[in-house]
Amino acid sequence: MNTVEDKLRAELLEEAEALSGELTAFRRELHENPELSLEESETAAKVAERLRALGLTVRTGVGGHGMIADLEGSLPGPTVALRADMDALPIQEETDLPFASRVSGKMHACGHDAHTSMLLGAVRLLVSRRDRLAGRVRFLFQAAEEINAGAKAMIRDGALDGVDEIYGLHNLPTLAAGLTATRRGALMGSVDRLEIELEGRGGHGAIPDQSIDPLVAASAIVMSLQTAVSREISPFAPAVVTIGSFQAGEANNVIPHRARLTGTVRTFSPDVQAGMEERLRRLVAGTAEAYRCRAELRYIRQTPVLVSDDRCLGHAEASLDRLLGPERRVEADPTMAGEDFSLFLEQVPGCFFWLGSGPQENAKEAYGLHHPKFRLHEECLSVGAAALAAIALDRLSGRADG
Structure with a gap:
């Protein structure tokens, strides 16, 4: 890696870290006010407000309460989509966090509040780097992932029209915050x-x-x-x-x-x-x-089974290694848990990967996804925002990694 690129990577991580307080505050706001699948109206309104404040035009009501916002680069080129989900689960929270859910029987026990915050962070990072983009970044904020309905509805409403590649992530509390995990072949079950x-x-x-x-x-x-x-x-x-x-x-x-x-x-x-x-x-x-x-x-x-496109997986892995260092990426274990991101991957090439959100010590013993005591370590927010932004920047700067 050359000195100029080293500097750009460092700047991206530094700016993401500078946003961590803002990302954490927004994530906690969503965590306190969870909305179930097909009920994400207030969450969507808060996201749309922040996207418009960044100068983006927002298309709402995509696949229910989902949203699309496009960021045009300084030069023409392909369209790369980044996706986050927004819905919570019908679980009674059992943590003692000061920002625990205020809504009885509803909880962000899968970290979609964090995914939403991360993607908003990536938007901030990319807007300030618009002049480095040859193409378009499409931001997809998806509703109803937990009931496997949101991706299908967004596709039906044209979310992938004109999209050349798509990337997404999911936090994993049994992986230490700051690590990423990728896998060639089947990652998640049908x-x-x-x-x-x-x-x-x-x-x-x-x-x-x-x-x-x-x-x-x-x-x-x-x-x-x-x-x-x-x-x-x-x-x-x-x-x-x-x-x-x-x-x-x-x-x-x-x-x-x-x-x-x-x-x-x-x-x-x-x-x-x-x-x-x-x-x-x-x-x-x-x-x-x-x-x-x-x-x-x-x-x-x-x-369907979630399988990343081999080329896009290679692109994502190269971006993550340049950003965080290859020692911060591990091979993901397969899981029978499902993700409707797989429906996007049926339509266009793309990649889905895990982002660690657990404690630095004994992460494998942490409460897992969908547990009433699930706890996300928020240092992962800036890492996730930088990772998504880095992938889009690399794909729209003419890089041919992977």
Whole structure:
């Protein structure tokens, strides 16, 4: 790396660090006032206000409460998109933070408040470097990621029109703040949803022979679904079938008439994902019939496996190494958790990576994402802002790394 580039990198990190107080204050404001998927109106209004204050034109109402803002460079060129999500989770916060959620039953337990703050920081860094951009940066602030609906809706509303590449990140509390993690190939699993309705014939719990018990049938289905993974899929092709809710009956001495199950299916291969619906339909129908019940399965495809484009991954890794040093980047472990950023990657080349948000010591023992005691170490905010800005700067300055 030459001396001029060293200086530019140092300046980017220094400016990002200078913004850390502002980014932290905004992140805490969002953390205190979380909004669930499809309810992000106040969050979106606060973001739009700050984008307009930077001189950007903001298109609101994209895919619900999502927003788009474009930053035009000084020269023509490609369009690179940067994305952050904004929604919270229906979780009661159990931290003792002074800025803990003020809204009962709602919490930013996945750090989307931090992602939003980081992207706003990247906007600040890039606006002041507009003259170095040959092309356009598109900033995507997405709603409804937690229910796997926001990316699809934004794509439908034209968020990717004219976009050549897209980049995004997610904080990871089990990785020390300041580190990044990337992976070639599958990084995150596909996500599909199961909804199973069973109908039997209700009756008195003391006279089961005069009833058809859907609860027993549902219990058998929970067990039989596991054979789709253990006996029908190669042990070298990871997959998970989890039933997360089981609803049946209200009284201890009544056999219910109906039972309802909901669950999730995760895979690491598009081919495995494509075959899961048939497997599960067969198992549900056969098991229900064996117990004389009628079954209806709704199989809802939500997001594909998340795989970064190899070229874009190389570009991102080169940018991160130049910015932070190669010793600050590690290989990411694969996870069955899903991310609807994968839908963007189906449409245009791009890269998604992890940004550490945990303690410097014993990060792997920190509370994970979606935990009521999740805690984000805020020194990651300036790092995330600088990382996103650096990737866009490199891609729009004619670099051909990776």
